[in-house]
Amino acid sequence: MTMEPSILATSQNGICTITLNRPAVFNSFNQDMGRAFQQALDAAAADHSVRCVVITGNGKAFCAGQDLKEVTAPDAPDFTEIVEQTYNESIRRIRSMEKPVVGAINGVAAGAGANIALACDLTVAKSSALFIQAFSKIGLIPDSGGTWFLPRLVGMQRAAALAFLGDKLNAAEAEAIGLIHKSVADVDFDSEIGKLATRLAQMPTRGLGLTKRAFNSSWDSELSDHLTTERDLQMEASKTADYAEGVAAFLEKRAPQFKGS
Numbered sequence: 001m002t003m004e005p006s007i008l009a010t011s012q013n014g015i016c017t018i019t020l021n022r023p024a025v026f027n028s029f030n031q032d033m034g035r036a037f038q039q040a041l042d043a044a045a046a047d048h049s050v051r052c053v054v055i056t057g058n059g060k061a062f063c064a065g066q067d068l069k070e071v072t073a074p075d076a077p078d079f080t081e082i083v084e085q086t087y088n089e090s091i092r093r094i095r096s097m098e099k100p101v102v103g104a105i106n107g108v109a110a111g112a113g114a115n116i117a118l119a120c121d122l123t124v125a126k127s128s129a130l131f132i133q134a135f136s137k138i139g140l141i142p143d144s145g146g147t148w149f150l151p152r153l154v155g156m157q158r159a160a161a162l163a164f165l166g167d168k169l170n171a172a173e174a175e176a177i178g179l180i181h182k183s184v185a186d187v188d189f190d191s192e193i194g195k196l197a198t199r200l201a202q203m204p205t206r207g208l209g210l211t212k213r214a215f216n217s218s219w220d221s222e223l224s225d226h227l228t229t230e231r232d233l234q235m236e237a238s239k240t241a242d243y244a245e246g247v248a249a250f251l252e253k254r255a256p257q258f259k260g261s
Contacts, residue, residue, distance in 0.1 A: 006033035008058070009040040014051040014201035014260070016044040023059025028067040029112065031077065034086030041093040051260045052201040053097065054193060055120060056104035065111025065134065087112050087144040094119045095216055098209025100200040104193045105171070105180070110134045115144035118153065121212065123180040124196065125171035126189045131179065136166045152219070153179050204242035205260035 008019040018040045020027035029037075044053045057063055066086075070076060094101050094116070103120030110132040117123050117131070125131075133150070135142050142150065142163050150159035154177045162169065171183035184192045200208070210233045218226050237243055242258045249256035 005036065006030075007036040007040050009043065011044075011047070011050055013198065014049060015054060015197045016040075016047070016050040016052070017054045017056065017197075018044065020055075020057040020063050022067075023057075023061070025067055025069075026061035026064035026108065026110075027057045027059065027113070028064040029086055030067045030070045031082070031086055033067075034090060037090055038093055041090070041097065045093070045097045045099065048260070051099060051203075051205045052197045053099055053101045054104050054197050055094075055101065055116070056193070057106050059107070061107040061113075062105045062109040062129065063113025063116060064108065065113045083143050087116075090116065091119050091145045095212075098212055099205055100203075100208050100212075102193065102197055102200070103180075104189075105129045105131075106189065108132065112144040112146075115142060115146040115149060118149040118179070119145055122182075122196065122200075124182045124184060124189075124193060125174065125180055126186045127171050127183050128186050129171045129183075131169045131171075131174050132166060133162045134166055136164055202258060204240065204246065204258045206240045206242060207237050210237050 004021060006020075006022050008021045010017050018037070020033075020037070022028060022033060041053070044050045066082065071079075071082065100122065101120045103117045103123035105117050105123060105125035106129065107126065108130045109117045109125075110130075111134045114131045114133060117125075133142050133146060135146070141147065146163065150162060154162070158177055161167075169179070171180065174180045175183040182192075214226075214230055214233050217229055221229060241261045242256075245258060246256050
């Protein structure tokens with residue numbers, strides 16, 4: 001019997017869709033799935049025809065986090081290995097990819113799954129989706145960037161409440177507190193993701209990537225230093241073909257046709 005791959009990746013019209021594909025276990029990660037996920041992210045980053053990446057899940061869940069069968073097995077890897085190799089390396093790839101990454105949250109996002117969702121540039125969730133920082137329920141801390149993203153997105157008090165109490169947060173509540181970009185009705189979800197990804201894939205990819213690089217560096221910078229970073233990145237953006245096209249389109253009073261270069 002042939003096993004389904006744990007990660008599916010398809011590309012069309014400049015959009016690469018990476019699908020977490022272990023629906024029987026709510027798309028929870030084991031090490032093999034982590035490696036496959038990272039390979040898919042690397043391939044999308046290296047493919048110049050890909051101008052937007054969408055990460056979603058197959059089935060009822062987006063991702064339930066770590067597959068606990070792996071960590072409780074007799075030959076289980078230790079937590080340092082799991083956190084570093086499965087999750088940290090995945091989060092680093094999402095944040096360093098200089099292309100827009102959309103989290104398309106089709107169902108529950110719990111534990112590491114919730115924080116993978118938060119690592120995306122724009123996170124859109126079905127109204128029926130739930131976000132759960134489930135770590136405290138088994139005596140762990142939020143990993144996969146959770147303790148970094150949460151206070152920056154929602155403030156320290158709300159971050160502490162989410163992490164300590166582990167309560168379920170629905171998509172509308174997540175949008176209201178700034179945890180995600182948008183909650184959409186389940187029936188409209190696929191259409192909304194398609195429209196957003198298409199729009200992003202038609203934008204000046206290099207400029208968006210440089211904006212993402214600036215955002216990433218801003219957390220560790222003093223304002224004066226960051227202004228210098230902005231200056232340098234703006235100079236880099238000004239040398240792109242998309243900048244030239246954008247200016248020409250503006251002067252000619254027409255819609256720009258960006259090529260992502």
